[in-house]
Amino acid sequence: xxxxxxxxxxxxxxxxxxxxxxxxxxxxxxxxxxxxxxxxxxxxxxxxxxxxxxxxxxxxxxxxxxxxxxxxxxxxxxxxxxxxxxxxxxxxxxxxxxxxxxxxxxxxxx
Amino acid sequence: xxxxxxxxxxxxxxxxxxxxxxxxxxxxxxxxxxxxxxxxxxxxxxxxxxxxxxxxxxxxxxxxxxxxxxxxxxxxxxxxxxxxxxxxxxxxxxxxxxxxxxxxxxxxxxxxxxxxxx
Numbered sequence: 410x411x412x413x414x415x416x417x418x419x420x421x422x423x424x425x426x427x428x429x430x431x432x433x434x435x436x437x438x439x440x441x442x443x444x445x446x447x448x449x450x451x452x453x454x455x456x457x458x459x460x461x462x463x464x465x466x467x468x469x470x471x472x473x474x475x476x477x478x479x480x481x482x483x484x485x486x487x488x489x490x491x492x493x494x495x496x497x498x499x500x501x502x503x504x505x506x507x508x509x510x511x512x513x514x515x516x517x518x519x
Numbered sequence: 520x521x522x523x524x525x526x527x528x529x530x531x532x533x534x535x536x537x538x539x540x541x542x543x544x545x546x547x548x549x550x551x552x553x554x555x556x557x558x559x560x561x562x563x564x565x566x567x568x569x570x571x572x573x574x575x576x577x578x579x580x581x582x583x584x585x586x587x588x589x590x591x592x593x594x595x596x597x598x599x600x601x602x603x604x605x606x607x608x609x610x611x612x613x614x615x616x617x618x619x620x621x622x623x624x625x626x627x628x629x630x631x632x633x634x635x636x637x
Protein backbone atom coordinates (compact mmCIF):
# COMPACT_ATOMS: atom_id res chain seq x y z
CA UNK A 410 0.00 0.00 0.00
CA UNK A 411 1.45 3.35 -1.12
CA UNK A 412 1.94 6.29 1.24
CA UNK A 413 0.46 8.47 -1.51
CA UNK A 414 -3.21 7.74 -2.08
CA UNK A 415 -4.96 8.19 -5.42
CA UNK A 416 -8.43 7.15 -6.51
CA UNK A 417 -8.11 3.98 -8.62
CA UNK A 418 -10.24 5.39 -11.40
CA UNK A 419 -11.62 8.60 -12.88
CA UNK A 420 -13.64 9.38 -15.95
CA UNK A 421 -14.95 12.21 -18.07
CA UNK A 422 -16.36 13.06 -21.44
CA UNK A 423 -14.50 14.90 -24.20
CA UNK A 424 -14.16 18.59 -23.44
CA UNK A 425 -14.78 18.18 -19.72
CA UNK A 426 -12.44 19.14 -16.92
CA UNK A 427 -11.36 16.33 -14.62
CA UNK A 428 -9.22 16.31 -11.53
CA UNK A 429 -7.21 13.50 -9.98
CA UNK A 430 -6.31 13.77 -6.33
CA UNK A 431 -3.23 12.62 -4.47
CA UNK A 432 -3.17 12.65 -0.68
CA UNK A 433 -0.69 11.54 1.91
CA UNK A 434 1.04 12.25 5.17
CA UNK A 435 2.38 15.71 5.80
CA UNK A 436 5.91 14.36 5.81
CA UNK A 437 5.58 13.50 2.13
CA UNK A 438 3.29 16.03 0.54
CA UNK A 439 3.56 19.19 2.65
CA UNK A 440 7.32 19.05 2.84
CA UNK A 441 8.17 17.89 -0.68
CA UNK A 442 7.54 18.67 -4.29
CA UNK A 443 4.89 16.68 -6.16
CA UNK A 444 5.30 15.16 -9.59
CA UNK A 445 2.77 13.68 -12.01
CA UNK A 446 3.51 11.01 -14.62
CA UNK A 447 1.31 9.87 -17.48
CA UNK A 448 1.48 6.31 -18.76
CA UNK A 449 -0.33 5.78 -22.03
CA UNK A 450 -1.43 2.21 -22.82
CA UNK A 451 1.56 0.04 -23.67
CA UNK A 452 4.07 2.85 -23.19
CA UNK A 453 6.63 3.96 -20.65
CA UNK A 454 5.67 6.72 -18.20
CA UNK A 455 6.46 10.32 -19.06
CA UNK A 456 6.55 13.36 -16.83
CA UNK A 457 3.56 15.71 -16.98
CA UNK A 458 4.17 17.98 -14.02
CA UNK A 459 7.26 18.53 -11.90
CA UNK A 460 7.78 20.57 -8.75
CA UNK A 461 4.04 20.78 -7.99
CA UNK A 462 2.94 22.84 -10.98
CA UNK A 463 5.68 23.09 -13.61
CA UNK A 464 5.09 21.72 -17.08
CA UNK A 465 7.98 20.38 -19.17
CA UNK A 466 8.21 21.78 -22.67
CA UNK A 467 5.83 19.94 -24.96
CA UNK A 468 3.19 19.25 -22.30
CA UNK A 469 -0.04 21.07 -23.22
CA UNK A 470 -1.32 23.72 -20.84
CA UNK A 471 -4.50 21.66 -20.53
CA UNK A 472 -2.59 19.86 -17.80
CA UNK A 473 -2.01 21.63 -14.51
CA UNK A 474 -0.85 20.63 -11.06
CA UNK A 475 -1.56 22.12 -7.66
CA UNK A 476 -0.78 21.37 -4.06
CA UNK A 477 -2.35 22.50 -0.81
CA UNK A 478 -1.39 21.21 2.59
CA UNK A 479 -1.31 17.43 2.51
CA UNK A 480 -3.08 16.97 -0.79
CA UNK A 481 -2.35 17.61 -4.42
CA UNK A 482 -4.26 17.34 -7.64
CA UNK A 483 -3.79 17.07 -11.36
CA UNK A 484 -6.36 18.88 -13.49
CA UNK A 485 -6.98 18.13 -17.14
CA UNK A 486 -9.15 20.58 -19.01
CA UNK A 487 -10.62 20.11 -22.47
CA UNK A 488 -10.43 16.34 -22.05
CA UNK A 489 -9.48 14.40 -25.17
CA UNK A 490 -9.66 10.73 -26.04
CA UNK A 491 -5.86 10.58 -26.17
CA UNK A 492 -5.74 11.53 -22.47
CA UNK A 493 -6.99 8.06 -21.59
CA UNK A 494 -4.09 6.70 -19.55
CA UNK A 495 -2.84 5.87 -16.08
CA UNK A 496 -1.69 8.84 -14.01
CA UNK A 497 0.73 8.57 -11.10
CA UNK A 498 1.59 11.16 -8.49
CA UNK A 499 5.01 10.95 -6.91
CA UNK A 500 7.30 12.70 -4.52
CA UNK A 501 10.96 12.37 -3.67
CA UNK A 502 12.09 10.83 -0.41
CA UNK A 503 15.51 12.25 0.45
CA UNK A 504 16.05 9.66 3.17
CA UNK A 505 15.74 6.90 0.58
CA UNK A 506 17.26 8.87 -2.30
CA UNK A 507 14.37 7.73 -4.42
CA UNK A 508 10.81 8.47 -5.54
CA UNK A 509 7.62 7.40 -3.83
CA UNK A 510 4.71 6.75 -6.19
CA UNK A 511 1.01 6.85 -5.65
CA UNK A 512 -0.96 3.79 -6.63
CA UNK A 513 -2.08 5.32 -9.91
CA UNK A 514 -5.40 6.46 -11.36
CA UNK A 515 -6.84 5.02 -14.54
CA UNK A 516 -8.53 7.78 -16.50
CA UNK A 517 -11.25 6.74 -18.91
CA UNK A 518 -12.59 9.12 -21.53
CA UNK A 519 -16.21 8.15 -22.12
CA UNK B 520 18.31 15.44 -24.06
CA UNK B 521 19.61 11.89 -24.14
CA UNK B 522 17.73 8.70 -24.65
CA UNK B 523 17.70 5.56 -22.55
CA UNK B 524 17.63 2.35 -24.57
CA UNK B 525 16.94 -0.88 -22.71
CA UNK B 526 17.75 -4.45 -23.64
CA UNK B 527 15.09 -6.73 -25.07
CA UNK B 528 12.49 -8.96 -23.47
CA UNK B 529 13.70 -11.97 -21.49
CA UNK B 530 12.16 -15.34 -20.68
CA UNK B 531 13.81 -17.25 -17.86
CA UNK B 532 13.10 -20.16 -15.54
CA UNK B 533 12.86 -19.83 -11.77
CA UNK B 534 16.29 -20.00 -10.17
CA UNK B 535 18.12 -18.65 -13.21
CA UNK B 536 20.17 -15.47 -13.19
CA UNK B 537 19.59 -12.44 -15.37
CA UNK B 538 21.16 -9.06 -16.13
CA UNK B 539 19.28 -6.42 -18.11
CA UNK B 540 20.74 -3.18 -19.37
CA UNK B 541 19.96 0.47 -19.92
CA UNK B 542 22.24 2.35 -22.29
CA UNK B 543 22.37 6.11 -22.34
CA UNK B 544 23.37 8.54 -25.06
CA UNK B 545 23.83 12.21 -25.88
CA UNK B 546 24.34 13.59 -22.41
CA UNK B 547 26.77 13.44 -19.56
CA UNK B 548 26.15 9.91 -18.38
CA UNK B 549 28.44 10.15 -15.40
CA UNK B 550 26.67 13.09 -13.77
CA UNK B 551 23.07 11.91 -13.56
CA UNK B 552 21.52 9.32 -11.28
CA UNK B 553 19.74 6.47 -13.09
CA UNK B 554 16.82 4.76 -11.38
CA UNK B 555 15.14 1.40 -11.91
CA UNK B 556 11.37 1.07 -11.58
CA UNK B 557 9.31 -2.13 -11.54
CA UNK B 558 5.79 -2.48 -12.88
CA UNK B 559 4.16 -5.83 -12.25
CA UNK B 560 1.37 -6.91 -14.64
CA UNK B 561 -1.60 -4.61 -14.25
CA UNK B 562 -0.04 -2.82 -11.28
CA UNK B 563 1.58 0.50 -10.45
CA UNK B 564 5.13 1.83 -10.39
CA UNK B 565 7.62 0.77 -7.70
CA UNK B 566 11.03 2.31 -7.27
CA UNK B 567 13.75 -0.31 -6.89
CA UNK B 568 16.99 1.59 -6.63
CA UNK B 569 19.25 4.25 -8.10
CA UNK B 570 22.88 4.55 -9.14
CA UNK B 571 25.25 7.43 -9.80
CA UNK B 572 27.45 6.13 -12.63
CA UNK B 573 30.23 8.60 -11.87
CA UNK B 574 31.26 6.71 -8.74
CA UNK B 575 28.75 3.80 -8.70
CA UNK B 576 27.14 5.13 -5.51
CA UNK B 577 23.99 2.98 -5.28
CA UNK B 578 20.89 3.23 -3.10
CA UNK B 579 18.16 0.60 -2.85
CA UNK B 580 14.54 0.71 -1.85
CA UNK B 581 14.15 -1.31 1.36
CA UNK B 582 11.70 -3.51 -0.56
CA UNK B 583 14.40 -4.53 -3.04
CA UNK B 584 17.56 -4.45 -0.94
CA UNK B 585 19.27 -7.82 -1.24
CA UNK B 586 16.91 -8.95 -4.01
CA UNK B 587 18.64 -7.26 -6.96
CA UNK B 588 21.97 -5.65 -7.81
CA UNK B 589 22.37 -2.39 -9.70
CA UNK B 590 25.67 -1.61 -11.39
CA UNK B 591 27.17 0.61 -14.07
CA UNK B 592 29.86 0.37 -16.75
CA UNK B 593 31.16 3.87 -17.42
CA UNK B 594 33.13 2.78 -20.48
CA UNK B 595 29.95 1.97 -22.39
CA UNK B 596 27.51 4.36 -20.67
CA UNK B 597 25.36 1.50 -19.46
CA UNK B 598 23.54 0.72 -16.24
CA UNK B 599 22.48 -2.80 -15.26
CA UNK B 600 19.88 -4.52 -13.11
CA UNK B 601 20.58 -8.10 -12.19
CA UNK B 602 19.13 -11.05 -10.33
CA UNK B 603 21.08 -14.07 -9.09
CA UNK B 604 18.06 -16.33 -8.68
CA UNK B 605 14.81 -15.33 -10.32
CA UNK B 606 11.37 -16.09 -8.93
CA UNK B 607 8.05 -16.19 -10.73
CA UNK B 608 7.11 -13.06 -8.79
CA UNK B 609 9.89 -11.17 -10.61
CA UNK B 610 7.76 -11.26 -13.74
CA UNK B 611 7.27 -7.60 -14.60
CA UNK B 612 8.18 -4.72 -16.85
CA UNK B 613 11.31 -2.94 -15.71
CA UNK B 614 12.07 0.66 -16.60
CA UNK B 615 15.19 2.74 -16.20
CA UNK B 616 14.87 6.51 -15.90
CA UNK B 617 17.23 9.42 -15.42
CA UNK B 618 16.86 11.66 -12.39
CA UNK B 619 17.34 15.30 -13.29
CA UNK B 620 18.23 18.25 -11.11
CA UNK B 621 14.61 18.71 -10.08
CA UNK B 622 14.26 15.08 -8.92
CA UNK B 623 12.15 14.42 -11.98
CA UNK B 624 12.47 11.04 -13.66
CA UNK B 625 12.97 12.02 -17.27
CA UNK B 626 13.51 10.48 -19.76
CA UNK B 627 12.47 6.86 -19.28
CA UNK B 628 13.67 3.84 -21.18
CA UNK B 629 11.20 1.88 -23.26
CA UNK B 630 11.05 -0.90 -20.68
CA UNK B 631 12.27 -4.50 -20.53
CA UNK B 632 9.71 -7.24 -20.02
CA UNK B 633 11.02 -10.04 -17.83
CA UNK B 634 8.98 -13.25 -17.71
CA UNK B 635 9.91 -15.95 -15.23
CA UNK B 636 8.12 -19.22 -15.84
CA UNK B 637 8.90 -22.89 -15.65
